[in-house]
Amino acid sequence: MDSKRKAIIKSSVRSSIEKLISQARKAYTSDNPERSKRYIRMAFDLLKKHKTKLPEELRNSFCRKCHLVWIPDKTATVSYDRRNNCLRVRCICGFSKRL
Numbered sequence: 001m002d003s004k005r006k007a008i009i010k011s012s013v014r015s016s017i018e019k020l021i022s023q024a025r026k027a028y029t030s031d032n033p034e035r036s037k038r039y040i041r042m043a044f045d046l047l048k049k050h051k052t053k054l055p056e057e058l059r060n061s062f063c064r065k066c067h068l069v070w071i072p073d074k075t076a077t078v079s080y081d082r083r084n085n086c087l088r089v090r091c092i093c094g095f096s097k098r099l
């Protein structure tokens with residue numbers, strides 16, 4: 001496969017992941033957390049299949065453990081981690097990650 005084609009695939013994978021995440025957000029806020037998780041799972045599968053690197057704002061928009069979309073003050077809390085001198089996001093499932 002030539003690199004031009006690869007680039008096209010990558011950018012289309014990324015835009016479908018973006019779409020899936022925004023749909024997951026919408027589903028979650030319209031009281032459909034199960035559907036929301038399904039969207040994130042689909043996004044996650046695409047990510048693994050194509051080994052695409054996502055920009056930080058997308059990587060930090062869902063939980064890789066429970067596939068929940070992160071909505072500040074709803075499904076995730078962001079706090080300052082004094083010990084490690086960084087910001088930390090914590091999902092309601094207990095998973096936490098440095099920002």
Ligand SMILES: [Zn+2]
Nearest residue numbers: 063066091093
């Ligand atoms: Zn989680």
